[in-house]
Amino acid sequence: MSLFADTTPDLPPRDVRRNRTGWSILGLALVGITAVAFIPAPYVIEKPGPVFDTLGSVSVEGEEVPLIDIPDAETYETEGTLDMLTVSVAGNREQRPGWFEIAASWLDPSNAVVPLNEIYPEGVTVEDTTTQSNIDMVNSQKQAIAAALTNLGYELPTTLTVAGTQEGAPAEGMLEAGDTIESLNGQTFSDVSELQAAIAANGVEDAASITIVRDGTEATVEIVPTLSSGDAPVPILGISVGNDYAFPIDVKIQLEKVGGPSAGMMFALGIIDKLTPGALNGGENVAGTGTITVDGDVGPIGGIRQKLYGAVDAGAEWFLAPEDNCDEVVGHVPDGLTVFAVGTLDESLAALSAIDTGEGLSALPTCAAQ
The missing domain is CATH 3.30.230.10 (Ribosomal Protein S5; domain 2)
Known part of the structure; x- marks a missing residue:
């Protein structure tokens, strides 16, 4: 007489096959879910x-x-x-987060899941985004x-200076780093936001008349803006511009x-x-x-x-x-x-x-x- 009786009932062959099939389907489902969880998502x-x-x-x-x-x-x-x-932004075009990370972030009120194109528009590299x-x-x-x-109470003279141009942009070959922008269509500016508004007002149908100073010489160039990439395109010249001030201290x-x-x-x-x-x-x-x-x-x-x-x-x-x-x-x-x-x-x-x-x-x- 055995001290530990085997109480496992004998299963008919068909039930054994069904049992194995069920576990196989469950295993495949888990593998599939795991694989999908780590598929790169179109979000950051x-x-x-x-x-x-x-x-x-x-x-x-x-x-x-x-x-x-x-x-x-x-x-x-x-x-x-x-x-x-x-x-902090987790993810970029080269390394996107998986759906598991996305799902976890949807449940975290301190995080936001944002479409990839909002942060890294198509045609703009990660390096371009970082530079900007x-x-x-x-x-x-x-x-x-x-x-x-x-x-x-201080008085501050200011100028707008071109820091660089984007490859393939309308301003490439027309404007150079170091150019001082004096006016656009006759309008002068105290900061970059005013220049951006003037470019937007000009639109993409007509050339903008831009007066610059390069190496001490004044010149005027005609440039037709183009639309930026992304979900909310706006007219741009494709330049990076900075404010330069004569600070007293x-x-x-x-x-x-x-x-x-x-x-x-x-x-x-x-x-x-x-x-x-x-x-x-x-x-x-x-x-x-x-x-x-x-x-x-x-x-x-x-x-x-x-x-x-x-x-x-x-x-x-x-x-x-x-x-x-x-x-x-x-x-x-x-x-x-x-x-x-x-x-x-x-x-x-x-x-x-x-x-x-x-x-x-x-x-x-x-x-x-x-």
């Missing part, structure tokens, strides 16, 4: 990126340096933080310095491996805080985002929801958001964060003053109230 993922305090320090080539350095002017002690936010992002960052720093110094913004124009407002606030007595933020932890023009207009940016979560993760309690991004903010503010809507540098300064004193906070515009 936006996530909260690193956070940088414009009043603090950063590592540049292994050395800790002030993010904003003003060596030749009197500066003042600051308190708290004025954080600028970034967005770096140019946008340099321009935003110049705009921020100009906006801050203008707000403080030396302001250095030192930040590596970060691109885009969205930190302009926070750079400007950091500069003003360092050049004026007292703490603009009252020693509070404040974060924010938005482009800036020399006239102090705050513009919309991408990835606002990711930046809201990035701000909370960094310990911010207050957030300054461009009013033009409010439709993306409503209903997506993380717990513990108060968001104020701003449209100008003066409005952001007023918000900081209210945060400092604790007075007038309820009167400040919020995205939820719009």
Whole structure:
């Protein structure tokens, strides 16, 4: 007599075959699901990126340096933080995320799944996108310095200078790096956004008359714009342009491996805080985002929801958001964060003053109230 009886019933041959077939189908299904999960998707993922305090320090080539350095002017002690936010993008045309990553990101409120063409338009290489992002960052720093110094009463002469042309673009062979753009169709400009608007107004049917200065000599060229690639095409010349200012004091913004124009407002606030007595933020932890023009207009940016979560993760309690991004903010503010809507540098300064004193906070515009 056996101590352990075999209780497994004998299966008829047909049932055995059915059992094996069922397991085979299940195995094939799992293999198929696994394979599909890792098939590259036509999307990229936006996530909260690193956070940088414009009043603090950063590592540049292994050395800790002030993010904003003003060596030749009197500066003042600051308190708290004025954080600028970034967005990390997972994926590009050469290395797209799989459907498993996409599905996980759809379930994460701090992430956004974005069509690939919105970030990397067809015909534009990853290198082109990175180059333009770096140019946008340099321009935003110049705009921020100009906006801050203008707000403080300085006079700033400005010029628009061509940084380069895109291969195959209408401007290739017509404009060169170093050319100064004096006017387009007789209109002069104080910043790149005004030039872009003039090109858009010209359209793609007629040539734009562009007056430039090259090597000290003035000349006029005629260029017909073309439509940009992507889901929202606009007339372009195919040039990268930067603002050049004659700054009365030396302001250095030192930040590596970060691109885009969205930190302009926070750079400007950091500069003003360092050049004026007292703490603009009252020693509070404040974060924010938005482009800036020399006239102090705050513009919309991408990835606002990711930046809201990035701000909370960094310990911010207050957030300054461009009013033009409010439709993306409503209903997506993380717990513990108060968001104020701003449209100008003066409005952001007023918000900081209210945060400092604790007075007038309820009167400040919020995205939820719009």
